[in-house]
Amino acid sequence: VANGFPREALGTDTLHAARALIGVRIVRGSGPNARVARIVEVEAYIGSDDLASHARFGRTRRNGTMFGPPGHAYVYFVYGMYHCLNVVTEPEGTPAAVLIRAVQPIAGLEAMRLARSEHRRGAGRARPGGFPEDARLAAGPGLVCAALSITRTDDGVDLCDPASDLRLEPAPASEPAPALAAGPRVGIGYAPEPWLGKPWRFFEPGNPSVSRPAKTRGPER
DNA sequence: GCAAAGATTTGCT
């Protein structure tokens, strides 16, 4: 019997929650067809003051979930073709979330490949022959949602509820704590300093499922 | 009501 993810690990400091999410499982569905993936890369977006966050405009129709209780999924649509999954953090009323940038496929790889192949891209173009390496199936925020069939219908889902079709589960107790590295967030060139340079991207260095190599010179301690 | 840009990914020049 799977345990639900402890909400208290997400309800306070977002940077702490972001680091704690590395290694945690994201599960889609149940039974033999369940898809299980291990989080290897995240980014923190904290409060309305963070000029890289969707919350910088205050509460809007799109980002309302970010203002809600922790442990729920904030899913948004971007660039006309991709979705991005976030885990809401901080107490209700404080807009903050952790973007899931990359996951490592653990189980249900067939279903992940199928979901990715069905994810329609540009002008009906067919995907070129062959699937990517297993480790690269969900190596990016848009690919995470494609591989796990995450869309806006999942916005607001309680990820700490073991009964949710999309949910978090703790890493197995036997698994060693993952190494951690940090660096600046990706794709937020519109944001001014100091937000642009905040080292609020966390990942497991060396993991082949990470979306892109570290921009930092070496692993942080 | 309209114009501009986006927490991306991919393929081509």
Place this chain on the structure above:
DNA sequence: GCAAATCTTTGCC
């Protein structure tokens, strides 16, 4: 290395 694909959301007139 750069621009296209594609459409929702935001901001301004």
